[in-house]
Amino acid sequence: MFQVARAIVEVLFDLVKLVVLSLRTATAIRAENLVLRKQLAAYVERGIKPRRLDHASRASLSVFSRLFDLKNAIVIVRPSTVVRWHRLGWRMYWRWKSRAGRPRSPAVLQRLIRRMATENPLWGEERIANELLVKLGIRVSPRTVRKYMPRTPPGLPRGDQRWATFLRNHARAIVACDYFVAVTATFRSVYVFVLIHHATRQLLHVNVTAHPTAAWTLQQMREAVGLSSTYRYLIHDRDTIFAKDLDDSLERLGLTIVKSPPRSPKAKECAA
Numbered sequence: 001m002f003q004v005a006r007a008i009v010e011v012l013f014d015l016v017k018l019v020v021l022s023l024r025t026a027t028a029i030r031a032e033n034l035v036l037r038k039q040l041a042a043y044v045e046r047g048i049k050p051r052r053l054d055h056a057s058r059a060s061l062s063v064f065s066r067l068f069d070l071k072n073a074i075v076i077v078r079p080s081t082v083v084r085w086h087r088l089g090w091r092m093y094w095r096w097k098s099r100a101g102r103p104r105s106p107a108v109l110q111r112l113i114r115r116m117a118t119e120n121p122l123w124g125e126e127r128i129a130n131e132l133l134v135k136l137g138i139r140v141s142p143r144t145v146r147k148y149m150p151r152t153p154p155g156l157p158r159g160d161q162r163w164a165t166f167l168r169n170h171a172r173a174i175v176a177c178d179y180f181v182a183v184t185a186t187f188r189s190v191y192v193f194v195l196i197h198h199a200t201r202q203l204l205h206v207n208v209t210a211h212p213t214a215a216w217t218l219q220q221m222r223e224a225v226g227l228s229s230t231y232r233y234l235i236h237d238r239d240t241i242f243a244k245d246l247d248d249s250l251e252r253l254g255l256t257i258v259k260s261p262p263r264s265p266k267a268k269e270c271a272a
Contacts, residue, residue: 015080020026023257052209061214066139067174085193102167102211104142105144105148109138110148111150112125112132113128113132113148113149114149115177116128116131116132117149117150118150124143125142125145125146126142128142129141129144132145163264169231170233171198172198173198173230174197174198174202174231174234174235175195175197175225175231175233175235176194176196176198176234177194177196177217177221177234177235177240178193178194178236179191179192179194180192180194180235181242182208186198188210189210191209191211192207192208192214193205193207193208193209193217193220194206195220195224197231198235200215204224204225205220205223206225207220212241214242214245214246217242217246218249218250221234221255222253225255226253231255232254233255233256233258234256234257234258235258235259236257236259236260237260238259238262240259242259
């Protein structure tokens with residue numbers, strides 16, 4: 001890094017020299033050029049080997065050789081070498097220009113995402129991304145939001161209500177339903193529907209069917225709960241039988257549908 005900075009400074013210094021030379025008369029520049037060529041020719045005749053060029057000298061030769069015919073002026077290196085340096089510089093420039101990877105989000109946006117996540121602990125990355133798009137017109141993917149959201153150290157509370165806390169706080173108003181498969185004495189598979197009260201673990205309703213459907217499940221809930229105001233929340237898993245139409249009908253019975261977390265069998269056991 002130090003060598004690169006040094007090379008840039010020396011190239012800028014050579015540019016300043018070029019500007020100063022441009023203020024001189026053409027005759028003086030030609031005369032000085034002739035004297036320098038004579039001295040250079042004397043070194044070539046004596047066979048003196050010049051010292052190895054540093055990065056700044058290579059950069060200067062590559063830049064200033066574009067202003068004249070380098071074949072008649074470059075002696076200490078081959079003209080093809082200067083051309084190679086010039087092409088190498090362009091390759092380095094375009095490698096830096098087209099560097100791989102997605103550019104980082106602005107620091108202002110990163111701070112905004114962290115602030116929104118901190119002040120709204122119940123919001124996930126999708127909610128934050130939607131808020132940024134709708135209210136500020138900033139289109140950010142949820143994966144980018146998740147990248148800049150603050151991470152809670154392990155062992156510390158998240159600040160929102162955990163699953164176990166929700167079950168404990170609303171135990172008397174929660175009912176949970178589920179299906180399980182039973183095999184009869186004739187080796188038939190039947191589906192048993194169970195509805196249980198979370199606080200008392202009391203079975204509120206049990207029924208059996210060979211072909212469970214959403215309509216049949218809704219009828220069981222009507223028979224067990226009806227329009228009773230005792231229960232407020234219904235917990236079930238994410239089985240396909242609990243379709244959106246079924247959840248909408250259950251909500252008209254006065255129940256708030258709460259789905260158990262995905263791929264969390266222990267959470268389902270706590271609810272049941």
